[in-house]
Amino acid sequence: MSEIKRTIPKKFYSDSEGKPFTKCRVCDVDLSDGKVPYSIEKAFKKTEEGEDLTLFELAICVHCAEKQGKKMSKDSRAFIQKTMMTPKFFERRNKMWGEKWQDKWQDKCIFSNTDISAHSEYHVVGHFVGNQVIEHQSPFVIGQEMLEYIQENLSLETKEELDQFGRQFLGPDPRIAALMEDYQFVMV
Numbered sequence: 001m002s003e004i005k006r007t008i009p010k011k012f013y014s015d016s017e018g019k020p021f022t023k024c025r026v027c028d029v030d031l032s033d034g035k036v037p038y039s040i041e042k043a044f045k046k047t048e049e050g051e052d053l054t055l056f057e058l059a060i061c062v063h064c065a066e067k068q069g070k071k072m073s074k075d076s077r078a079f080i081q082k083t084m085m086t087p088k089f090f091e092r093r094n095k096m097w098g099e100k101w102q103d104k105w106q107d108k109c110i111f112s113n114t115d116i117s118a119h120s121e122y123h124v125v126g127h128f129v130g131n132q133v134i135e136h137q138s139p140f141v142i143g144q145e146m147l148e149y150i151q152e153n154l155s156l157e158t159k160e161e162l163d164q165f166g167r168q169f170l171g172p173d174p175r176i177a178a179l180m181e182d183y184q185f186v187m188v
């Protein structure tokens, strides 16, 4: 039962490799042995045909994520902290874990509570160890309004840093090159 409950959803598999991520894409540390916790963030954009195209996909170990977080400007970090890491966020995430999170984690933006089906862009975020979801940390989705709101409030230097960092992790679909021209990276 708990094994099933903690299985990593396929949505977090690497599009580039067609299987679960086994290495941190920054430092290459092995993620499959369960020694280092990690997070996965994938950005999707809906095409006109209604397909969800992966813009970027990143598996990052907790150590690299911490280093990357420190490259954000102080103001940007404070903004993210204040906007995202709210009691409401933790409450919703924990509530989802207590229910059948597998059935509903992709339905709504965890921040705005609006239906993801209506968003043309969204990110999925999950925290894992080995091949399992970390307990009580249900994966979640960030919808378009929230992504735009974060983007508008990041400092210029953080935007430049994220842009440079994010371009290393583009998804495999050749169509994304065109979408990336005026794309602004946001990662959490």
Ligand SMILES: [Zn+2]
Residues within 6 Å of the ligand: 024, 025, 026, 027, 028, 029, 060, 061, 062, 063, 064, 065
């Ligand atoms: Zn790493």
